[in-house]
Amino acid sequence: WYVIGVDLGGTNVRSILIDSKGRVWARDSRESLASQGKEVVIDQIVHSLGRVLEEARSDGLRRPSILGVGVGSPGPLNTEEGIVYLAPNLPGWENVPLVRILTDRIQLPIYLENDANAAALGEWWMGAGRAVDDLVLLTLGTGIGGGIIIGGEVLHGAWDAAAEVGHMIIHEGGLLCNCGAQGCLEAYASATAVVARTMAAIKQGRRTTLTRCLGGRLEGLTSELIFRAAAEGDELSSQIVEETARFLGIGIANLVNLLDPRLVILAGGMIKAGPLLLEPVRKYAAEYSLEVSIREVRIVPSELGVDSGTIGAAATVLKRKGFL
16 A cells, blocks of 8 residues: 655645655655735645646556645644644635645645644654653744654644644743744744844844845845854854853753653754754753653654655554554
8 A cells, every 4th residue: 555645834844655655756845935825825836736646556566555744834723623823834724625635636635734743754764763752842943843653653633733842931021933832932033033133133233144145135035054164163153152052952851751752853954954953952951851751762853854744644554554
């Protein structure tokens, strides 16, 4: 048998078709046209699925052997009813009955999962979390998402809203978050926050090689440039990276003290910074955690990279059908 996974994001729509042993038979990736509305994005999902099915058929795959399609989507959402309540990075996505829409168009069973939960499930099945039944995954990108697996099962919570780790408060009355609260981890340690904090420091007169690198045009500033400047010894960038690691360490310590996992996986674009970010994160997580809780915990980068979401979405089908 085979399963298909779809990772629906504000930047890309990715699909993958894999067999029972995790071998990839087909894949498709396309830039999301999210700004054009939900109908256009749904068409993209359908076309992406059509592309992987066509590629698989050319290799002799029969459609009846496909168990279903898992879709990892931003939330909040309702996995049982298949509804995306709200997707902040997908304009116009409010109360979208995505499972019903796709089932009507694809004629295959569709299963919905939160995108960060799917990434955690993908790493648990085939990545850094193999054989580890208690783990936490943080996605570090435009925002900060989370997926939690306890006893080999995804933690959904009462309302499918568990693991919103980016919105734990790490600074009472602190920076305003996009969610409307103040002091959220996401407002301090996401890639967006790294850029915002750096720009604020530059506007306050801090000297940095970034100014010369950008030719004075701060709108071109990215977290990648900041991490690169830190690696090259820029004082401001190094300070920003150290502070970001401390904020992440505080957040991870809260999760470790609360959940007692064996493993914490860091995923998303920011982990490309490598040891520059990972080592101080480990240091601060150990500093703020209970010793008995953190002693055996490993904090590691994702192994699957951009595939964690699609593989995890595919694994969602297997989980719901009892194969995993």
